[in-house]
Amino acid sequence: MADLSIDFCGIQSPNPFWVASGPPANTAYQADRAFEAGWGGTVWKTIGDPIINTSSRYSALNIGSQRMVGFNNIELISDRAPETNFREIAEVKKRWPAHTVIASLMTDTRENWHDYMKRSLDSGADGVELNFGCPHGMCERGMGSAVGQNPDVIEAIVGWVMEVAEIPVIVKLTPNITDVTYAARAAAKAGADAISLINTINSITQVNLDSFVPEPYVDGMSSHGGYCGPAVKPIALNMLQSCASDPDVSVPISGIGGIGQWRDAAEFLALGATSLQVCTAIMHYGFRIVEDMKEGLNDYLDSKGFASVAELTGKAVASLAKWETLNLNYHRVAEIDYDSCIGCNLCYVACEDGAHQCIDLVDPEGRGLGPGRVPEKAIPQVRAVDCVGCNLCALVCPVDDCITMTAVDRGRDPMSWKQYQEKLASGTMKPIPAHP
Ligand SMILES: Cc1cc2nc3c(=O)[nH]c(=O)nc-3n(C[C@H](O)[C@H](O)[C@H](O)COP(=O)(O)O)c2cc1C
Ligand code: SF4
Ligand code: SF4
Numbered sequence: 001m002a003d004l005s006i007d008f009c010g011i012q013s014p015n016p017f018w019v020a021s022g023p024p025a026n027t028a029y030q031a032d033r034a035f036e037a038g039w040g041g042t043v044w045k046t047i048g049d050p051i052i053n054t055s056s057r058y059s060a061l062n063i064g065s066q067r068m069v070g071f072n073n074i075e076l077i078s079d080r081a082p083e084t085n086f087r088e089i090a091e092v093k094k095r096w097p098a099h100t101v102i103a104s105l106m107t108d109t110r111e112n113w114h115d116y117m118k119r120s121l122d123s124g125a126d127g128v129e130l131n132f133g134c135p136h137g138m139c140e141r142g143m144g145s146a147v148g149q150n151p152d153v154i155e156a157i158v159g160w161v162m163e164v165a166e167i168p169v170i171v172k173l174t175p176n177i178t179d180v181t182y183a184a185r186a187a188a189k190a191g192a193d194a195i196s197l198i199n200t201i202n203s204i205t206q207v208n209l210d211s212f213v214p215e216p217y218v219d220g221m222s223s224h225g226g227y228c229g230p231a232v233k234p235i236a237l238n239m240l241q242s243c244a245s246d247p248d249v250s251v252p253i254s255g256i257g258g259i260g261q262w263r264d265a266a267e268f269l270a271l272g273a274t275s276l277q278v279c280t281a282i283m284h285y286g287f288r289i290v291e292d293m294k295e296g297l298n299d300y301l302d303s304k305g306f307a308s309v310a311e312l313t314g315k316a317v318a319s320l321a322k323w324e325t326l327n328l329n330y331h332r333v334a335e336i337d338y339d340s341c342i343g344c345n346l347c348y349v350a351c352e353d354g355a356h357q358c359i360d361l362v363d364p365e366g367r368g369l370g371p372g373r374v375p376e377k378a379i380p381q382v383r384a385v386d387c388v389g390c391n392l393c394a395l396v397c398p399v400d401d402c403i404t405m406t407a408v409d410r411g412r413d414p415m416s417w418k419q420y421q422e423k424l425a426s427g428t429m430k431p432i433p434a435h436p
Helices: 028-037 082-095 110-123 151-164 180-189 230-244 262-270 280-285 289-304 346-354 392-396 417-426
Strands: 006-008 011-013 017-019 041-043 058-063 066-073 100-105 127-131 169-172 194-197 201-203 225-228 253-256 275-278 331-336 359-362 379-382 403-408
Touching: 011 100, 017 028, 017 289, 028 041, 028 082, 028 289, 066 230, 066 280, 082 100, 082 110, 100 110, 110 127, 110 151, 127 151, 151 169, 151 180, 180 194, 180 230, 194 230, 225 230, 230 253, 230 262, 262 275, 262 289, 275 280, 280 289, 331 379, 346 359, 346 392, 392 403
Parallel strands: 017 041, 017 275, 041 100, 100 127, 127 169, 169 194, 194 253, 253 275
Antiparallel strands: 006 011, 058 066, 066 225, 201 225, 331 403, 359 379
């Protein structure tokens, strides 16, 4: 049984799974239910001057029968009074001393930041998260992503906060920026103890083609909303790795964005996250999902011989490098397992129309049939010599592990684009001829 407990910039938590700041982290009642279900921490719904929300406020991208592949909201921060939120944080901390409670904060002036920091400390919160990410409504008032998009402003505000900070400070970053590492570096430079990412991504998920109003609908109008859920995971992982590999960031990272299963969690940890936060998956399936996530992560750690979550953290960070360093002489080809192939020929169509025309349809005896002759029994056959190893057929194949990409040795020494350019410049190599 692996040790799931974590130390996140000095904050101890029984496991890395935290409820992210959002609707499931709005009240003491929800924090109690989350901890009873097994969550290790909760990041309170952002506390600030109470706001007024619109009705409606959510929309989603559904694909086929899968609901909420992507989720969009135009909700603002907490609509409850700060004193109510801080009182409830204190109550929850008293009931759950070993669990993590983070106060998420958003305000404006130096004086107000100092005031909110003091109230967070008094409430017994284990740390604070500065919300520099909200991409709607609050940014129009000079807060949220308006701060997160400007490294100088991040540095200034984190500086104010650090003047009075007695508990760890996490800076939550916006993905609505060209290069998130500039924002992360500014936070680290100003003394933040940790960063968290990502908040939601600007988006429009649906347009009603009768009323011509996008969702969510508010009295004949809509507004750009923040996108989250499974669809944003690749974007979050990319930003996470960028920050985790940047020597000028070097603070712990709380990973957020599309986490809903243990495998997502393991991937975020491997790419450099120390703690994990979940919002949309809880809104979709409830607090109970943490049971499977904990069990799955534990089984995975055991299967790899990792004694703790910390041993997985960052394992994959160094496996990403600039494209120019990749080995151009590495080669893979597609191989079909005919025992599991169901003969749908999706691989043939994909390679023929969308890739490199190197899957033939042949009759079972292996005689080529050619275009226009596709009898029922034709089966796909990869011409290995022409396969460029792009992966497309394996990705479209509906049967797991039916097409595998197998490395083939073509007898060439490893050579990156960078090395190729150096060899050309030094005259030790002639240009490789282009494909016909
Ligand atoms: C309806 C809704 C409200 C949210 N409110 C907040 C908030 O008040 N403060 C904050 O920092 N993030 C807020 N978020 C962003 C989440 O904390 C999280 O960063 C984002 O949803 C990505 O994680 P997910 O894919 O697990 O949902 C909200 C998200 C949603 C869906
Ligand atoms: S896509 Fe997969 S299952 Fe379908 S024909 Fe190709 S290999 Fe067989
Ligand atoms: S890997 Fe790409 S090129 Fe090779 S057979 Fe599949 S689709 Fe065609």
